[in-house]
Amino acid sequence: MTLTDPLSPLIEFDDVEPAEDCICGGCNARRRARLHAAPVHEGGHASARSVRRRAAVLMAAVGTALGGGAAAAGTATAAPAPGPTPGGNSSSQSQTPQGEVSGLYGQAPGARTFAAPRAAAAPLTRAQIIQRAQTWVDQGVPYSMSRYWSDGYRQDCSGFVSMAWGLGSSQTTWTLPNFAERIGKNDLQPGDVLIYNNPANPQAGSHVTIFGGWADSSRTKYVAYEQTGPSAKKRSTPYAYWNNSGSYVPYRYTGLSSGSNDGGGTSSTAFPGADKFGPGANNASVTRLGQLLVQRGGAGFYSEGPGPRWGEADRKATQAFQQAQGWRGAEADGIPGKDTWDYLVNGKGRNIGGGGGTPLPPPPPPVTGGSTFPGAQYFGPGQSNDHIRQLGEQLVRKGFGGSYSVGPGPRWTESDRRAVQAFQQAQGWRGSEADGYPGPDTWRRLFS
Known part of the structure; x- marks a missing residue:
């Protein structure tokens, strides 16, 4: 009796495991398909290596049933057991809060094209790190420990930092320190990170955030850029984090370009313009x-x-x-x-609210009718002066007087605010830029 017929579906297959160092198109395609395929427990297909393991074990079991117990047992013992995968994670990606170390493949959800892996990361300024982080916040990149965004990085916390630092791969919270140096709390500057690795299980519960600057003078809160459910966000965060606060460690990326420690890659004293x-x-x-x-x-x-x-x-x-x-x-x-x-x-002058208080504002300057902004202090609730009348009359001339039932006049009203806001929104401004209170840009455009 032979084993060819009953076992042929298991030991005769075309799925060839791609060589990790081969750059041919076939191996590249197989590696990409393997990385982005669904896990076996979700309906995906097993890899060639796992098929070979199951085939060997089944052959041993059949051999035992046919009387070749000793030899079959030896075969079963020799079958390799699944070992730890690169990055130290021995569990399935679907069971961990972040994926493992992986290269860039640039696949957005549902896409079929791949970007070529990038070479060594180029030096970045702190401003570039923050700007790169902000792009994911602006795009609302959804959190995922197995998917890759269109720029090639895995959509979890460590993939987010890998992207912001411009690394040529998606790292993990326990490998990011290989690209950084430890620093102290007082040394933190925008673009640095805070890393927590769960000592009981580094693959579960670990996290990393990007430091965006202190949010208060006492340094108890900071602006954190982070990738966490449901999507990338920027928020004021208690130092060092909402939980496990005492276990976060500050790190600085060693690939910063020279002269970037001031947050912009320029002199810390020169006026930027x-x-x-x-x-x-x-x-x-x-x-x-x-x-x-x-x-x-x-x-x-x-x-x-x-x-x-x-x-x-x-x-x-x-x-x-x-x-x-x-x-x-x-x-x-x-x-x-x-x-x-x-x-x-240079630390000159008086602090806000300090040094004996702020002097009272002088009387309003005469209305010139020109484009010189008189100052924000002359507009808002409780204000009454000729600048408000001038503002309202110009808004009416420009076609933004629909909110006035009476006036315009010298006393600030909600009609003035709505008219200003309508003008600001017509410039394409939104949010705090269209709050209904004139500033230098509003005044300049209104009277130009």
């Missing part, structure tokens, strides 16, 4: 400004952040600092210039 600030700005200089303002007493203006995207909190904190120096009018418009930047980075 007025074009880096204001509605629509999104860059590391905005983050740096917010951090400096927090250090000078402006933490109360931020519910989260500071961050790279310009917001009303940045404008109000800047204006408060300018007013603390006794500046008024266009000198306290909430947009930093060379003098504001010089005072902030």
Whole structure:
């Protein structure tokens, strides 16, 4: 009696395990298919290696039934048992909170195209790290420990950091330290990370976040960029995290480009330029400004952040600092210039709310009818002056007077706010950029 017929479905197969170092198209295709195939317990097909294991065990069992017990037992004993997979994870990906170390394949959910693995990671500035992290937040990349986003990185916490750091692969929380150096809490700067590895089971419960800057002057909260369910997010987070706080360790990526420790790859004292600030700005200089303002007493203006995207909190904190120096009018418009930047980075002048208080504002300057913004302090609830009348009359001339049933007049009303907001929204501004309160950009466009 032979075993050929009954066992032929098991030992005769075409599924060839691809060689890991082979670069031919066939092996590349098989490796990609194997990485993105469904697990066996979800209906996927077993790999050639697992088929060979089962075939060997079944042959041994059949041999025992036919009387070849000793030889069959030897065959069964020699069959290799599943060992730990690369990265130290011996369990199925579907049972772990993050995937294992893997190369870039660039497959978005449902896609059939793959990006070629990238070479060694290029040096990055801190600003680039934060900007890369922000792209996943903006896109709302969903959390997954087995899927890959369109840029090639696995959609879990360690894949997120691997993407932000520009690594040529998706790492894990227990391999990311190989690309970094330990630092202290007081050394944290945007682009650094905080890693927690569960000592009982590193594959389950571990996590990593990207540090985006301190959210308060006491350094009890920071802005965290992280990939966690249901999708990538940026949020104010208690230091070091919501749970296991004492076990998170700060790390700094060793691939930072030279001169990037100030958060933008430029001199920490040189004014970056007025074009880096204001509605629509999104860059590391905005983050740096917010951090400096927090250090000078402006933490109360931020519910989260500071961050790279310009917001009303940045404008109000800047204006408060300018007013603390006794500046008024266009000198306290909430947009930093060379003098504001010089005072902030070099520790000059008075802190916000400190040093004897902020002087009372002087009387309103005469209305010029030009494009010079008189200052934000002349607009809002309780204000009454000729600047409000001038604003309302210009809004009516521009076709944005639909909210007025009476007026415009010198006393600020909700009609003024709605008219301003309508004008701001017509410029394409949204959120805090269209809050109904005029700033320098609103004034300049309205009177141009």
